Amino acid sequence: MEYILEVFLDENRLSKIKGTPVEEKIEAVFGGELKVLRVKIGEELKDELLKAFETARIDSRSCITDTPVAFKRALFDAIVEKKSLGEEVVKAVLEKIDEIKEAAAKEAEFLPAPEID
Amino acid sequence: MSELYFKRPMPHGGRLVERVLKDKKAAKKIADACEKAGAVYEIKPTLHYKRGVPVRNVYREIMSVCYGFFSPVEGSMTSEELESVLTKRKLLSGWIFPYPILFDISKEDYQKLGVGAGDRLLIKLKGKPFAILDIEEVYEIDPAELADRTFGTPETNPEVVKERFDDKHPGWVIYRSHQPIILAGKYTIINEPKFKEPFDRFWIPPRKCRELFEQKGWRTAIAHQTRNVPHVGHEMLMKCAAYTGDVEPCHGILVNAIIGVKRRGDYPDEAILEAHEMVNKAGYIKPERHVVSFTLWDMRYGNPLESLLHGIIRQNMGCTHHMFGRDHAAVGEYYDKFATQILWLKGIPSYGFDKPPTEIEGGLQIRPQNMREFWYCPHCKEMAYSESCGHDKEKQKLSGSLIRGLVAEGVQPPAIIMRPEVFKVIVKWWKKFNYPFVNERYVDYKEKELEVEMPDLD
Numbered sequence: 001m002e003y004i005l006e007v008f009l010d011e012n013r014l015s016k017i018k019g020t021p022v023e024e025k026i027e028a029v030f031g032g033e034l035k036v037l038r039v040k041i042g043e044e045l046k047d048e049l050l051k052a053f054e055t056a057r058i059d060s061r062s063c064i065t066d067t068p069v070a071f072k073r074a075l076f077d078a079i080v081e082k083k084s085l086g087e088e089v090v091k092a093v094l095e096k097i098d099e100i101k102e103a104a105a106k107e108a109e110f111l112p113a114p115e116i117d
Numbered sequence: 118m119s120e121l122y123f124k125r126p127m128p129h130g131g132r133l134v135e136r137v138l139k140d141k142k143a144a145k146k147i148a149d150a151c152e153k154a155g156a157v158y159e160i161k162p163t164l165h166y167k168r169g170v171p172v173r174n175v176y177r178e179i180m181s182v183c184y185g186f187f188s189p190v191e192g193s194m195t196s197e198e199l200e201s202v203l204t205k206r207k208l209l210s211g212w213i214f215p216y217p218i219l220f221d222i223s224k225e226d227y228q229k230l231g232v233g234a235g236d237r238l239l240i241k242l243k244g245k246p247f248a249i250l251d252i253e254e255v256y257e258i259d260p261a262e263l264a265d266r267t268f269g270t271p272e273t274n275p276e277v278v279k280e281r282f283d284d285k286h287p288g289w290v291i292y293r294s295h296q297p298i299i300l301a302g303k304y305t306i307i308n309e310p311k312f313k314e315p316f317d318r319f320w321i322p323p324r325k326c327r328e329l330f331e332q333k334g335w336r337t338a339i340a341h342q343t344r345n346v347p348h349v350g351h352e353m354l355m356k357c358a359a360y361t362g363d364v365e366p367c368h369g370i371l372v373n374a375i376i377g378v379k380r381r382g383d384y385p386d387e388a389i390l391e392a393h394e395m396v397n398k399a400g401y402i403k404p405e406r407h408v409v410s411f412t413l414w415d416m417r418y419g420n421p422l423e424s425l426l427h428g429i430i431r432q433n434m435g436c437t438h439h440m441f442g443r444d445h446a447a448v449g450e451y452y453d454k455f456a457t458q459i460l461w462l463k464g465i466p467s468y469g470f471d472k473p474p475t476e477i478e479g480g481l482q483i484r485p486q487n488m489r490e491f492w493y494c495p496h497c498k499e500m501a502y503s504e505s506c507g508h509d510k511e512k513q514k515l516s517g518s519l520i521r522g523l524v525a526e527g528v529q530p531p532a533i534i535m536r537p538e539v540f541k542v543i544v545k546w547w548k549k550f551n552y553p554f555v556n557e558r559y560v561d562y563k564e565k566e567l568e569v570e571m572p573d574l575d
Contacts, residue, residue, distance in 0.1 A: 006519070008528050029513045030493050033531035034523075055382045057518060060444060060454070060490070065518030066382045069525050108381075108556050113547040114527050116540070 003046040004063045005039040005090065007076050020083045039085045052097055068104030123337050123363040123437045126482035129429045130189025130212045133323050137183050137306045144307035145574050148246040151239030156232050158222065159241045162564050166294040170557065171564040173291045176242050177377050177413035178218055183306040184322035186412050186430045192303035193220035196256045203266045205469040211479040215422040217267060220250055221296040238300065245571035246308045253302040264292035268419060274467040277421060277456035286451060287380055288417030310569035319390050321410040327435040329408065335368035339438035339486060340431035342446065343374045344416060345517045346384045346392035346543060348535045350491040352401055353500045358440035358486045370407045371436055376568060377415035379555040382521060388546035392539045399538040420445055420452040421460040425474060432483040440486045461485035493533065524553050
C-alpha cells in the first residue's frame with residue numbers, strides 16, 4: 001500500500017522551489033485555496049515514521065499526519081535539496097532523526113500562536 | 118399525521134438513574150460517619166501502566182453514572198455483571214451495555230482501607246467529600262485480561278477487529294492500567310461539583326436535556342458525537358444527517374462532546390466546546406436548532422463498542438436519532454472503518470449482537486443515521502456527499518488530521534474546510550495554553566485542575 005506525506009506550501013516555500021522540477025508537481029486543492037506537495041512512500045518507511053513519532057497517525061486519505069513540525073520542515077528542506085518527491089527525501093530526513101526528535105521535543109512545549117484579526 | 122411522529126425514546130433501562138443527594142445536612146451526616154469509620158478514599162488518577170501519565174480519572178465515570186448518562190448503570194460493576202458485560206455486552210438486568218465500569222484501587226490502598234462488602238466508602242475529590250460507594254463486593258481482576266476481553270481480538274471478533282490492541286490504543290491502555298482490586302456497588306454523589314468556565318454552560322445532564330427539548334419544542338433530535346473541533350465536513354455531516362426525522366427534518370441537533378483525558382495532538386476540551394458553539398453563534402446552523410453539551414468520559418476509542426455507549430448516552434438525553442460516520446470514535450487501524458455501521462445495520466455476533474442493537478431484547482430505541490463521507494468536489498465546487506457525488510476520482514478528502522497539520526505549521530485553513538470563526542476559537546485557546554493541541558503539559562494541567570471545583574460540604 002502507498003502512503004502520503006503532505007507538505008503545505010506558503011509563499012516562502014513556493015519561492016524556494018520555483019524553477020525546479022518539483023514546481024511542476026505542486027497540486028492545488030480545495031478550490032485552489034491550498035497548495036501542496038505529496039511524497040509517496042511504502043510500508044517500510046511508513047512503519048519507520050510511526051515508530052519514530054508517537055503522535056503520527058494515518059488518516060482516511062492514507063496520509064501520514066500529526067508528525068512534528070520539525071519533521072515537516074526537514075522534509076521540505078530535503079525536497080528542496082534533492083529536487084525530488086521520491087522516497088529518498090524521507091530517507092535523508094530519517095538520517096537526522098535524533099536532531100529532529102530534539103527539535104520536536106521543544107515544539108511539544110510551545111508553538112507560537114498566529115496573530116489573526 | 119400524528120401516528121407518523123416519532124416519540125422521544127424512554128431512557129435506556131426504562132428510567133433515568135439519578136443518584137445525587139441534594140440535602141446538604143444529610144450529606145454531611147453521611148460524610149462524617151464515613152470519616153469516623155476511617156472509610157475514606159481520595160480519588161487518584163489512573164496512570165499509564167508503563168509511562169505513568171494520567172489516562173483516566175474515575176470521577177468522570179461517577180458523574181456520568183450518577184447524573185444518568187449511563188442509565189441504567191448505577192455504580193461499579195460486580196464480578197458477575199462484569200462477566201456478563203464482557204461476554205454478552207449486557208448488564209445482569211438484560212439491558213445492553215458495552216464497557217466495564219469499575220471502581221479500582223491498588224492492593225496497598227485496599228489493605229489500608231480495610232473495607233469490605235456491606236461497608237460504605239466516602240470518595241473524596243480534590244480533598245473534599247464527593248460521593249459514596251455502598252460496597253456490595255470486593256474482587257480482584259487481571260488488568261491485562263480485562264483490556265483484551267473488553268475490546269476483543271482479530272481471532273475472537275473477526276467481523277470488525279483487524280489488529281490486536283496494544284499500547285498505541287488509548288482505550289486498551291485505560292483498562293490495562295486499572296488497579297487490580299475492584300470495589301463494586303452503587304455510587305451516590307453527596308456533594309455536587311461546580312463546573313468551571315467554559316464547561317458550566319455546556320453541562321446538560323439527561324433530565325435537564327429532556328426538559329430543554331420540551332421547552333424548545335423539539336419532537337425529534339439527532340445526536341452528533343464529537344471529540345474534535347468542527348471542520349466544514351463535520352458541519353455538513355450534521356446538517357445532512359439532520360434531514361432525517363419523521364415527517365420533517367429533525368427539529369434539533371444535539372452536539373455531545375466527550376470530555377476527558379485526550380491523546381496528544383487532540384484539541385483542548387475548552388476549544389472543542391467553544392468551537393462547536395461558534396457553529397451556531399456564527400449562524401452556520403442557527404442556535405434554535407443546535408445545542409452543544411458534553412459527557413464526562415475518558416474515551417475508550419472502541420469504535421462499535423463506543424458507538425453503543427454513545428447511543429445509550431444520547432437516548433438517555435432524549436435524542437430520537439444518532440448520526441454515525443466513518444471511523445466512529447476510532448483510532449489507528451484496529452477496526453474496520455465502518456465497524457460502527459456494521460453493528461447498527463447488521464449486528465456483530467461475536468460481540469453478542471446477532472442483530473442490530475435496536476432489534477434485540479434489552480436494546481436501544483434511538484435510531485441510527487449511518488452516514489458515509491463528505492469530501493470537497495472540485496467539479497461540484499462544494500462539499501459533497503460520497504454517495505451522491507459522481508466525481509469520486511476528483512474527490513479531495515478532508516480530515517481533522519489534515520487541518521491539524523495546517524494549524525501546527527501556522528497556516529490558516531481555507532474557509533472552505535474550516536470556518537474562520539472556528540479557527541479563531543482554536544487560536545483563543547492556543548494563546549491560553551501556548552499550544553494549539555493537547556500536550557503533556559495540558560494533560561497534567563487538566564488532571565490537576567479537572568473540569569470542576571469542589572465546594573465545601575459545610
